[in-house]
Amino acid sequence: MWLSDLLRKITKGPNVGETFRDYIGCYVYGTENGSARAEYVGVPATLEQLEVEVRRYLEDFLSTQKVTDSEHIATVKALLAQLPERLAAHVASDMKQPFVTLSEVDLFIRTGVRERRKENGRFVE
Secondary structure (H helix, E strand, C coil): CHHHHHHHHHHHCCCECCEECCEEEEEEEEEEECCCCCEEEECCCCHHHHHHHHHHHHHHHHHHCCCCCCHHHHHHHHHHHCHHHHHHHHHHCCCCCCCEEECCEEEEEEEEEEECEEECCEEEC
16 A cells, blocks of 8 residues: 555645655645736645635735725625635535636636745754
């Protein structure tokens, strides 16, 4: 069994929250629109961190909007009201679909791998 686990980690990378050498499985979130390259915003390693970071990102989006009664503002406010449930449902489903679409810009959440941080020669997460 350990050989199959090793092969999976080498080929696919570790699952979210799992470590493998200098890498950790994480969630990757950011924005993209049809033709432009994706803009990555964050790479949290747990669902709790993902919720905090996405909430902060969406609240920042609301604070920068000049029009306060648009359809997009209402969508983001409704999303923030149910964020833990919506994140859990999105993570449990096919994450190839965007988490939310606003003005032809998709906020996506996917799984990925990032390098772990070291402080004083020890890994910290």
